[in-house]
Amino acid sequence: MHCVQKITENIYWVGGNDRRLERFENMFPIPNGVCYNSYLILDDKTCLMDTVDTAISRLFIDNIVHVLNGRDLDYLVINHMEPDHCANIEELVKRYPDIKIVGNKKTFQFIGQFYDFDYSMNIHEVKDCETLCIGKHNLKFMTMPMIHWPEVMFTYEETEKILFSADAFGAFGAMSGNIFADETDFEHHYLEEARRYYSNIVGKYGSQVQGALKKLSCYDIRMICSLHGPIWRENLEYFIEKYNVWSKYEPEKNGVVLVYASMYGNTENIMNVIANKLAQKGVKDMRMYDISKTHPSYIVSDIWKYSHVIFGSVTYNMGLYYGMESLLNELKALNLQNRKVGLVGNGTWSPQALKVMNEIICSMKNMEIVGTPFEITSSMKNNEEEIVDKFVEGFFINLIGC
Numbered sequence: 001m002h003c004v005q006k007i008t009e010n011i012y013w014v015g016g017n018d019r020r021l022e023r024f025e026n027m028f029p030i031p032n033g034v035c036y037n038s039y040l041i042l043d044d045k046t047c048l049m050d051t052v053d054t055a056i057s058r059l060f061i062d063n064i065v066h067v068l069n070g071r072d073l074d075y076l077v078i079n080h081m082e083p084d085h086c087a088n089i090e091e092l093v094k095r096y097p098d099i100k101i102v103g104n105k106k107t108f109q110f111i112g113q114f115y116d117f118d119y120s121m122n123i124h125e126v127k128d129c130e131t132l133c134i135g136k137h138n139l140k141f142m143t144m145p146m147i148h149w150p151e152v153m154f155t156y157e158e159t160e161k162i163l164f165s166a167d168a169f170g171a172f173g174a175m176s177g178n179i180f181a182d183e184t185d186f187e188h189h190y191l192e193e194a195r196r197y198y199s200n201i202v203g204k205y206g207s208q209v210q211g212a213l214k215k216l217s218c219y220d221i222r223m224i225c226s227l228h229g230p231i232w233r234e235n236l237e238y239f240i241e242k243y244n245v246w247s248k249y250e251p252e253k254n255g256v257v258l259v260y261a262s263m264y265g266n267t268e269n270i271m272n273v274i275a276n277k278l279a280q281k282g283v284k285d286m287r288m289y290d291i292s293k294t295h296p297s298y299i300v301s302d303i304w305k306y307s308h309v310i311f312g313s314v315t316y317n318m319g320l321y322y323g324m325e326s327l328l329n330e331l332k333a334l335n336l337q338n339r340k341v342g343l344v345g346n347g348t349w350s351p352q353a354l355k356v357m358n359e360i361i362c363s364m365k366n367m368e369i370v371g372t373p374f375e376i377t378s379s380m381k382n383n384e385e386e387i388v389d390k391f392v393e394g395f396f397i398n399l400i401g402c
Helices: 054-068 089-095 105-114 191-216 236-247 266-280 296-305 322-333 353-362 382-401
Strands: 005-008 011-013 016-018 034-036 039-042 046-049 075-077 100-103 123-125 131-133 138-143 153-157 162-164 223-225 253-261 286-290 306-316 339-347 367-369 374-377
Touching: 005 223, 016 054, 034 054, 039 054, 054 089, 100 105, 105 123, 191 236, 191 296, 223 236, 253 266, 253 296, 253 322, 266 286, 266 306, 266 339, 266 382, 286 296, 296 306, 296 322, 306 322, 306 353, 306 382, 322 353, 339 353, 339 382, 353 367, 353 374, 374 382
Parallel strands: 046 075, 075 100, 100 123, 162 223, 253 286, 253 306, 306 339, 339 367, 339 374
Antiparallel strands: 005 011, 011 039, 016 034, 039 046, 131 138, 138 153, 153 162
């Protein structure tokens, strides 16, 4: 049975939710599921904005057929060619053989790479800032390469001033009937997942996001319709500013994330001692993670949020513990910048953790080592507390000075 909602008088949400999927892109845990958004405009011509993942294809087709109510589908705009948004192109061409697929040159290259059907008669190629009039609604297409794929477009509907933003302004999490952000407790229910989505999926492309925000600043936008997460129709400035901060790699707030790799609990003990000493100095809102138990996407998200981070790791096979090395290299690949970092190493024979962590951090942009990095052998002794105190004092002074 169909499951649709009106978002304006002649525009419908025809997407759906998937709570069965365990990992987004087969990598990122999504305990609250994910939604796939698609939008259908009824005018002199009918126009569908993107499709959905195969997981909800049956519901999606039911939604379209219901809203069209016997009409043909004239246009399909492809803002993003990732399979969770383009999986139903072939099915729609079969059902509506006269449909025109609207996309840019790269869009059609990717269609040819993903699918093996003849769509040569269905192509409607557009360039940056070209428009398509479908009646009262006028669609303007803006190429936004590398947010986060090279073919990405945004579509701006000029009459109702709606931005169809592809994956930008998206979030993990299925929707529970309320499809508008203002109908939800966004800060408590979606914000963490929006940040985790941004930092892990789009985070590498901060400069491109900054370019997109600059381009969008010339437009009067009254609604943002992303392909994931709730629709924004009120207080858009709040979420746009989040994207501005995230894409400039600026922390949202002063605070500390402590991340450790520990085999037998000795490095974990050091990190607990450090956190305890910082707390006694008045530091609030600290987060601590065991790299072996927490999926890195959650750690990445919190490091995006906070100003300071402490990495503590044991040595492993004369190098860095694999989980910690993977996390640091992932942060580097995501282009993380502008953080203050404390380092703590451990090792029983041939300690190398501190050296390797320092090398990776120093190879990243605008990262500052604070406090006095130190390395212990095997376990911390009472007579080494002075070393820890020196580290904590230096780290604390930097933290309160921010």
